[in-house]
Amino acid sequence: MNGEIAPTKAITLEELRNTPGFPSEKRLSLGRVAVIECPEEIPCNPCEFACPKEAIKIGQPITNLPQLIEERCDGCGICIPSCPGLAIFVVDLTYSKTQALVEFPHEFLPLPKDGQEVDATDRHGKVLTKGEVVKVRNPKGYNSTPVISLAVPRRYANEVRGILGGVRIG
Ligand code: SF4
Ligand code: SF4
Incomplete structure (x- = not known):
């Protein structure tokens, strides 16, 4: 040692x-x-x-x-x-025939918009694929972390855990 x-x-x-x-x-x-x-x-x-x-x-x-x-x-x-x-x-594997929905906390600004195409990342921030933002919950972030719902190709459902971009809130 x-x-x-x-x-x-x-x-x-x-x-x-x-x-x-x-x-x-x-x-x-x-x-x-x-x-x-x-x-x-x-x-x-x-x-x-x-x-x-x-x-x-x-x-x-x-x-x-x-x-x-x-x-x-x-x-x-x-x-x-x-x-x-x-x-x-x-995670929702039944979202559609080809896509899964992954929902995750997101503490970065600016937040994406509904319908926006974004780079979806794995647990370590590496870009894996493209995803479509289906919904942003609590976009103002009042007393709570915003949550993003992202549609991604089904095979990435257990790998995608975030999106690229933004500056950390706070
Ligand atoms: S709060 Fe979390 S663990 Fe409880 S039912 Fe909802 S998703 Fe499941
Ligand atoms: S709230 Fe605490 S114990 Fe629960 S999953 Fe998060 S870090 Fe783990």
């Missing part, structure tokens, strides 16, 4: 799939559902209290990983802006 800090290895999709917040392929195939990508044991739990369907469980200790109770989740997306780590998404 020479005292250097090893670079943090990016978590893979397969590792995320093995966390309790990631829905099963069967549940994903049925339509809108939350995807919780929170693999670190941190003291945090606002998502648990944000869900009106009690579909997110952390319990005690507070460092438990959030568990998605997938049969209770209707994909409403209320939990998305509750997460300070921007780690909750909603």
Whole structure:
């Protein structure tokens, strides 16, 4: 050891799939559902209290990983802006024959407009494909993070987690 800090290895999709917040392929195939990508044991739990369907469980200790109770989740997306780590998404594989809908928090300005074509990025900001903005929720950002609904080619549903551009809010 020479005292250097090893670079943090990016978590893979397969590792995320093995966390309790990631829905099963069967549940994903049925339509809108939350995807919780929170693999670190941190003291945090606002998502648990944000869900009106009690579909997110952390319990005690507070460092438990959030568990998605997938049969209770209707994909409403209320939990998305509750997460300070921007780690909750909603995916809808039934959006159309060729496209999936991915919803994600977006803390950058200017916000895109409905119908705008944008560059869709993966978890690390790398551009994967083009997407069409279907809706921007809470565009003023009052007390809450804006949430973007983006239509993307179906094969990118588990990879697209943001869009390119903008300056971070605040
Ligand atoms: S999408 Fe809605 S129902 Fe599903 S976990 Fe989030 S708040 Fe609960
Ligand atoms: S609010 Fe976000 S960061 Fe906190 S436990 Fe829930 S998913 Fe993880």
